[in-house]
Amino acid sequence: MVKTKRKMFVTSAIITLVVFITGVLLGVSLDNFKENEVLTELKYNELDTQSYFLEEKFVNDAGQNVCDILNKRIDSLKYRLVKIGSELPSSEESSMSNKKDLDYLKRKYTLSEVQFMMLLKEFNKNCGRKYLPILFFYTKDDGVSRDQGLVLTWLNEMFKDSLVILSFDKDFTDEPMINTLKLHYNINSSSTVVIGEKSYHKFLSKDELKKIVEQELSYS
Amino acid sequence: MIEYVIWVISFLGLFVSVFWIQVAFASNEKKTSKPYEPNVSFLVPAWNEEKTLRKTVESILNLDYPKEKIEIVIVNDGSVDNTQKIGEELVEENKDVNIKLINRTRSPEQFTKAPALNEGLKHVTGEYVACLDSDSTVEKNSLKKIFEMFDDEKTAAVISAIKVANPYNIFAKIQRLEYILATFVRKLMSKIDTLHITPGALSVYKTDIVRQIGGFDEKNITEDYEIAMRLRYNGYRIKIQPDSISYTNVPDTFKTMWNQRVRWFRGFIMTSIKYKDMFANKKFGMMGTFQYPINIISFFAIILMFVLFVYEISLSAINLFTRFKLLGLDMLDLIKFPTLRHMLLSLNLKITFPLTVSFLVALYIYYLAHKTQSEKIKHPLALLAYFTVYPPMRTAHWITATYKEMFKRSKKW
Numbered sequence: 298m299v300k301t302k303r304k305m306f307v308t309s310a311i312i313t314l315v316v317f318i319t320g321v322l323l324g325v326s327l328d329n330f331k332e333n334e335v336l337t338e339l340k341y342n343e344l345d346t347q348s349y350f351l352e353e354k355f356v357n358d359a360g361q362n363v364c365d366i367l368n369k370r371i372d373s374l375k376y377r378l379v380k381i382g383s384e385l386p387s388s389e390e391s392s393m394s395n396k397k398d399l400d401y402l403k404r405k406y407t408l409s410e411v412q413f414m415m416l417l418k419e420f421n422k423n424c425g426r427k428y429l430p431i432l433f434f435y436t437k438d439d440g441v442s443r444d445q446g447l448v449l450t451w452l453n454e455m456f457k458d459s460l461v462i463l464s465f466d467k468d469f470t471d472e473p474m475i476n477t478l479k480l481h482y483n484i485n486s487s488s489t490v491v492i493g494e495k496s497y498h499k500f501l502s503k504d505e506l507k508k509i510v511e512q513e514l515s516y517s
Numbered sequence: 518m519i520e521y522v523i524w525v526i527s528f529l530g531l532f533v534s535v536f537w538i539q540v541a542f543a544s545n546e547k548k549t550s551k552p553y554e555p556n557v558s559f560l561v562p563a564w565n566e567e568k569t570l571r572k573t574v575e576s577i578l579n580l581d582y583p584k585e586k587i588e589i590v591i592v593n594d595g596s597v598d599n600t601q602k603i604g605e606e607l608v609e610e611n612k613d614v615n616i617k618l619i620n621r622t623r624s625p626e627q628f629t630k631a632p633a634l635n636e637g638l639k640h641v642t643g644e645y646v647a648c649l650d651s652d653s654t655v656e657k658n659s660l661k662k663i664f665e666m667f668d669d670e671k672t673a674a675v676i677s678a679i680k681v682a683n684p685y686n687i688f689a690k691i692q693r694l695e696y697i698l699a700t701f702v703r704k705l706m707s708k709i710d711t712l713h714i715t716p717g718a719l720s721v722y723k724t725d726i727v728r729q730i731g732g733f734d735e736k737n738i739t740e741d742y743e744i745a746m747r748l749r750y751n752g753y754r755i756k757i758q759p760d761s762i763s764y765t766n767v768p769d770t771f772k773t774m775w776n777q778r779v780r781w782f783r784g785f786i787m788t789s790i791k792y793k794d795m796f797a798n799k800k801f802g803m804m805g806t807f808q809y810p811i812n813i814i815s816f817f818a819i820i821l822m823f824v825l826f827v828y829e830i831s832l833s834a835i836n837l838f839t840r841f842k843l844l845g846l847d848m849l850d851l852i853k854f855p856t857l858r859h860m861l862l863s864l865n866l867k868i869t870f871p872l873t874v875s876f877l878v879a880l881y882i883y884y885l886a887h888k889t890q891s892e893k894i895k896h897p898l899a900l901l902a903y904f905t906v907y908p909p910m911r912t913a914h915w916i917t918a919t920y921k922e923m924f925k926r927s928k929k930w
Contacts, residue, residue, distance in 0.1 A: 302709060302803065309535040313528060327866050334862075362643065384862070385733035447851075448843055454850050503844055 332398055338381045339405045344437065345374055346412055365426030371420060371427055375461055376411055381406055382464070404472045410463045411474055417461060429460050429513050432491035434467040434484045441500050444486045448489070448503050452510065459514055519825050520868060525756040526818045527871050533879045535813060540705045541885055544833050553664040557721070558643030561653035562633035563779050564623070567760035569766065574607050576654035578614060581661055582714075594633035595623025600651075630717075631733035638732050646724045648741075650717035653765040654682065662761035673726045673753035674745070676703070676712070677719040678890065682764035684737075688774050690899035692767040692909055693764040694883075700759065701886035707757040711808035713743040715755060719763035726753060738789075739784025746792050749804050759890070765905040776916065782918030789813060804901045826912075845871075 349370050356363045385406055417430055435442035446464070453462050467484055469475050473481055478484070482491050486498045490506075493513050501509070550641065559577050563570050570591070591604045604618040621636050634648065647663075649655065659677055663871070665910055666675040678700040681693040706712040715722070722740065730747055738742040743794035745755055768774040796813060840848040887894050894900070 305536055305539040305543075309532050310538060312535045313532040316531060316871050316874045317524075317528060320867050323870050324865065327862070327864065331862055383859075444839065444843055447840060451844050451847060466808055472757035503847065 332402065335381060335384050335402050335406075337480050338377060338384070339402070339409060341389040342374070342381065342409050342410070343378050345370070345377065346409075346416065349374065349416065364420075367420060367424070368427065371417065374413060375428065377411060381409065384401075400471050403466070403469060407465060407472045408474060410465070411478070413461070414463055426514075429456075429492070429510065431460060431462045432478075432482065433462060433464045434479070434482070434491070435464060436468060436487045437466060445488045445490065446502055448501065448506060451503060452506050455507070456514070458508060460510065472516065519829070520865070522821060522825060523868055525872075526822065527868075527875050529814060530712070531871060531875045531878060534875065534882060537702070537705050538878070538882065538885070540708050541701075541889070543708060545708070552661075552663070553585060553667065554586055555645055555664065556586045556588070557582070557645045557647050557660065558590055558641040558724070559647045559649055560590050560592070560634060560637045560641060561605070561651050562592045562630045562637065563592055563596060563600050563923050564594040564630065564633070565596045565598045565600060566651040567596070567603055569652040570600055570603050571607065573649060573651045573654055574616070576631040576656075577649070578611060579657060580655065580659070581657045584614055586643075587791040588617070588641070588643050590617045590637045592633040592782065593618060593620045594630060595621060595627075597758050604760070627735075629733075629735060629738055629740050631735040631737065634733045634740065635735065638727065641724055644724060645721050646727060647721045647761070648715070648717060649719050650765065653718035653763055655680075655719055655764075656762040659719060659761040659763060660721070662758050663719075666756045666758045667721075667723075669754070671752065671754045672756055673748045674715050674720055674722045675754045676715055676721075676755065677761035677763040678704075678757065678758050678759045679716060679718045680764050682760055682766050683769060684896070686769050687771045687899055687902060689767050690896045691903050692917060693772070694760065694899060694903045696767075697890055697892050698883065698886050700757070701882070701889060703757045703887070703912075704759050706808065707755070709803050709807075710754060711802075712755040712757060713742075713745050713804065713808065715741050717741050718765040719761070724735045737784060737787055738780055739788065742781075742784050743788045743791070746788050746795075749801065750792050750795060775917075778911070778914040779918045779921065781914050783922050785812075785816070786918060786922045789816070816915070819912055820919065823916055828867050 309411060349367065352370070353363055353367060356366055368434075385402060389410050414430055414432070417428060418429060431449070431452075433445065449462050449464075453460055465475060465478060467475065467479060467489075482489070484496070484498075488500060490497045490501055492509055497509075561570070561573060561577075566573075574589060574591065577587065578584075580587070591607070593601045593604055601618070601620055604620075608616045608618050617640055619636055619772075621633060624632075638646065645667075647660065656679070663675045663677060666672065679696055681689060681696050684690050684693040703712055703714065726748070727744070730751055733740040734743045734747070748755060768777050771792060789809075792809075795801045795805045795809045797810055801809070840851070844851075884894070886892075
C-alpha cells in the first residue's frame with residue numbers, strides 16, 4: 298500500500314503540475330494575442346495617420362477645402378486611439394514575461410498620442426476647433442493621479458464630442474518624447490493637467506474642470 | 518500577492534482532490550469473511566429527546582442481530598421533558614431485552630454529552646459499545662455489517678455511513694449533500710488509514726480500549742471527534758463500513774445549523790491543538806504526514822481566503838467611496854458593462870484555468886460520492902446553494918468558531 302500511495306502522490310503532483318503549466322501557457326498565449334491585437338491596431342493607426350497627412354497635402358495642393366474632407370478622418374483616428382488605450386495592458390495587470398514587449402507597446406502608443414495631438418492642433422488651427430485636447434501627466438501608483446484620472450474619465454463622458462484626453466506616464470523615461478513634453482509644459486509635480494496651453498499643477502475637481510472646459514469650448 | 522496566494526491554495530486543493538480520486542479507484546478494504554456477532558452495548562445519551570428517543574431505541578430493537586447479545590443503556594442526561602418517562606416505558610415494554618435506564622443530573626456548567634456517555638460506560642457490559650445519538654436510527658443490518666470491519670487488533674472503532682433523516686427544507690437538503698460527501702471522504706480516509714472521526718450516529722468501539730484510554734473527554738465540545746483523535750494518537754485504527762447505514766436528524770433552521778457548525782469547528786480547533794504532536798509526525802503514518810497537515814492547511818487556507826476577501830471588499834468599498842466623494846451621483850455615468858470580447862481578453866488564465874479545472878474535479882468528486890452511495894443527484898436548488906451560498910457561510914462558521922475559541926467565549930451545546 299505504501300508504494301501505491303507514493304505512486305498516487307506522484308501522479309497527483311504530475312497532473313496538478315500539468316494543469317498549472319497549461320494555465321501559465323494559456324495565459325502567455327492570451328498575452329501574446331492581446332499584444333498582437335494592440336500592435337495591429339497601432340499599425341493601422343500609423344497607416345491612417347500617414348494617409349491623413351497625404352490626403353491633407355494632396356487636397357491642399359489641389360486647392361480644395363481640406364477641412365470638410367479631413368473632419369471625418371479625425372473622428373476615426375480618435376476612435377482608434379481610444380480603443381488602443383483601453384486594450385493596452387498595464388504593467389500591473391499584465392503577466393507578459395517580456396517587459397521589453399510591454400515597453401515597446403507603451404512607447405508606440407505614447408508616440409501615437411503625441412502625433413495625434415500635433416495633428417489635432419494643426420487641424421484646429423486651420424479649420425477651427427473640433428476637439429479640445431487635454432493632456433494628463435500622471436504618476437503610477439499615485440493617489441492624486443488616480444483620482445484625477447477618474448474625474449477626467451467622467452469629464453470625457455460628459456464632453457465626449459468635444460474633448461480628446463491624452464494621458465502620459467510622466468516617469469516613462471524609456472520614451473525621450475516624454476521629457477520634451479515635460480520641458481515644454483513645465484511638468485514637475487505628480488499630477489498635471491494641460492488644457493489649451495495652460496498647465497494646472499494641482500488636483501482639479503469635477504466642477505473646476507467642467508468650468509475650465511466650458512470656458513475653453515465657448516472661445517472656440 | 519493575492520494572485521500567488523490563490524495560486525498556492527488552488528494548487529494544493531487540486532493536488533489533494535486528484536489524490537482522493539485515485540484513492541476512490543484503488544481496491545477496496547478487506548472485510549472479514551467469518552460471521553462475527555459479539556455482545557454489544559448500545560449507549561444512548563438523551564437530553565430532552567422525548568420526540569425521538571422511542572424511534573431510536575425501536576430501531577435498535579429491530580436490528581437483525583441476536584437479541585440476547587444486545588444491551589441498551591439509555592442515559593437520561595437531566596432532561597426536563599418526558600424523556601425519562603419514555604425511557605421507563607421502553608424498559609417496561611421490552612423485558613426480553615436488556616435495557617437499562619440511567620437517570621443523571623446535569624450540572625449547569627455541562628456543555629457536552631461526554632459526562633452522560635462516561636456515566637453510561639460504567640454500566641456497559643458488552644465487549645463492544647455502540648454509541649448512538651437519541652435523534653438517530655439504524656438500518657436493520659447495520660450492526661452485522663459493522664462487525665465485518667473489525668478484522669484486526671488495531672481497529673478500535675468502526676463507524677457507519679450517515680444519511681439525513683429529514684431532508685425536507687433547504688437547510689436540511691444542503692446538509693444531505695454534505696453528509697453524502699462526508700461519507701465518501703470518510704470511506705477514502707478509511708482506505709488510506711487516516712479516518713479520525715467517530716460520529717454520534719452509530720460508532721462502534723471496543724469497550725476495553727475506550728475504557729483504557731480514559732473514556733470521553735468531558736472538557737471537549739466535540740467529544741466524538743476528540744475520542745477519535747485520541748484513538749489515533751494511541752495508535753489505533755478507525756474504519757467505516759459504508760454498507761452500514763444510520764439516519765440522523767439534522768438542524769433545519771439557520772440558527773440551529775449555525776450553532777452546530779460553530780460548535781463542531783470549535784471542537785476541531787480545540788482537538789487539533791490538543792494533538793498538535795501529530796503534525797507531520799511519521800510515527801502516526803499517513804495520519805501524521807498527510808491527513809493532519811491537510812486539515813491544518815485547509816483551516817488556515819479558509820482563514821487566509823477570508824482575510825483576502827475582506828481586503829478585496831474593503832478596497833472596493835474605498836474605491837466606491839472615493840468615486841462618490843469625487844463625482845457624487847455623477848459616478849453612475851461611469852458604469853459600463855464590459856463587452857464579451859473585453860471580458861475574455863481580461864481573463865487571467867494563469868489563475869482561472871486551474872480554478873476551473875479544480876471546480877470540475879470537485880463536481881466529479883460530488884458525482885462519485887453520489888454514485889458510490891447509490892444516491893440520486895436531486896434538489897437542484899440545494900445543489901446550487903451548496904456551491905454558491907454555502908461556502909461563504911461555512912467560512913463564516915469557521916471565522917466565528919476561531920474568534921470564539923481565541924477569546925474563549927462560553928461553550929454552549
